[in-house]
Amino acid sequence: MATVDPKTVPYKTLYTGAKMPVVGMGTFGSDHADPEAVAASVRGAIPAGYRSFDCAACYGNEDVIGQIFADAFAEGLVTREELFIASKVWNDMHGDGDVLLACAKTLKDLKLDYLDMYYVHWPFPNYHAPGCDVDSRNPDAVPFTVERFMKTWRQMERLVDMGLTKHIGMSNMTIPKLEAVLPLCRIKPAAIEMELHPCFQQPELFKYCQDKGIEIVAFCPIGSPERPERDKMPEDIADIELPEMKAIAAAHGVHPAVICIKWSVQRGSCPIPFSLKEKNYVMNLKCVTEDPLTEEEMKIIEGLDRNNRLIKGHVFLWEGAKDWHDLWDEDGVIVK
Template structure:
């Protein structure tokens, strides 16, 4: 495994802009994703997280379902032991669908695996408790799948609120929510979500949801910020393309002399969302971080990117599960969008 002292000098973390959440907590304006254990080796993922810290990343987005939190916990131990204090890091994780009725147990397991005393942010990964058991094909019907229930979700959310009160987590949030569900949550929550994590990139900008979140003081975090060129084949259709292949993105990248992925990250940060890219390549990790510190896009370029929204969701695996649930017709929200 690499050491914390990389050959190339890191970017001063103080140069990375921060967002102030509705509860006053600060969060870096870009994070490092850790979803990659299905495509890369344990050593590659470990080195990527370590390299990201050396480069200047301080926000790391984790989740129990990624299956690598024990591995990443060893990396965090090395990072903190290498001179970066815990309070300088911003670390989140998520409760998976099979633990909605045991949020405390899920959080404690994550803390043990990540070798931490607290999380800066803990999210409900999906608003449904539906999931496939290990070894079950993603396109199989789940006999235990159920339609969304606000009452069940609020039972989960009350447990999330207790985590804040107990000091195990500093902030709580949601992931993959829709406006109708968020409206219900905000009406009944004692502690409101400070973020909502969602698929968000130039070809899937979700402007209505994005605007609703901002207007209600909820910070959007966007996964797949450059599209998802390595997404599973099950999620691909004939008309899918990655954002980095879009001619508008490519033209802007040529002007700036950067990779098109950098343009996508610049767009995300300037728009106001927090991108969480993942890469195992040192040069890409550093260029992703540099994207937020130099050469901003012009107003014309921001408008040009806003015009290429294709409303194209790339990560469809969970949607497939919903559609194969018993009574899946009830999973759609009132606005006609897929629930979740």
């Protein structure tokens, strides 16, 4: 019997009818956790009751995580059908035919026949060295244009046709970008993965996705306290250190991180927290099955939004760009 009965964890129903649990486990161990340490959390998370996992090629650990899945299936811990496994195409694999290669490599590493969700990790082609540990500025980096993105999305749609993934999604999008690309999609994104935590609530983008029937997956739901140094800015505010979060946590007898998860789910999104510690990742799942936040507590947290984006995308910027939100035309002119 799992620590948390997966049947008690709420889920979202995607437009195919597939069910996505409202809490998944992230697998980006930042720069301080080696692949084996991240895989150990995945290994523990399955018997703990997790059924959803957020993977990505650029996290550099899909092969070890794949072995955990293979072992879990072989041991009869869980079946493939019971898991919801997502991955993402990295920025250096947006070229013609590359998306298929990237997906094939991910499937091989994860030792799976199909994915449940495959995201475009960032909406522009770029190069980033393996391990994510260097500045990614590169003379070949190119900004977002509708044409370039749709070239990538057409390949994503092919993956669904080929049965290699059940759903496709986007990540790190903005409303102007979605406005530009959604009308062109033959297969619409089933989910959008975006940074969301109390100090960065993106209310407009959140409502936009809800209105379009696109599920919202919240990354860095706890405010990613251990994110790499390159993503840290002196002005960043730590969600879990805010007195309001600490007070609500004290009232529930839990860590403020847990309040972040409860709030995220009650708001309507699907957080994908990561933890190296069993006690923490078990609680991150269990907390959505018990002791909900009150309306008043939800309102207090809503008031904490400071538009404090943590993952600023600055490491991806190409020469001359100021903001990765910009839309560019083919001649390199900012059109937004």
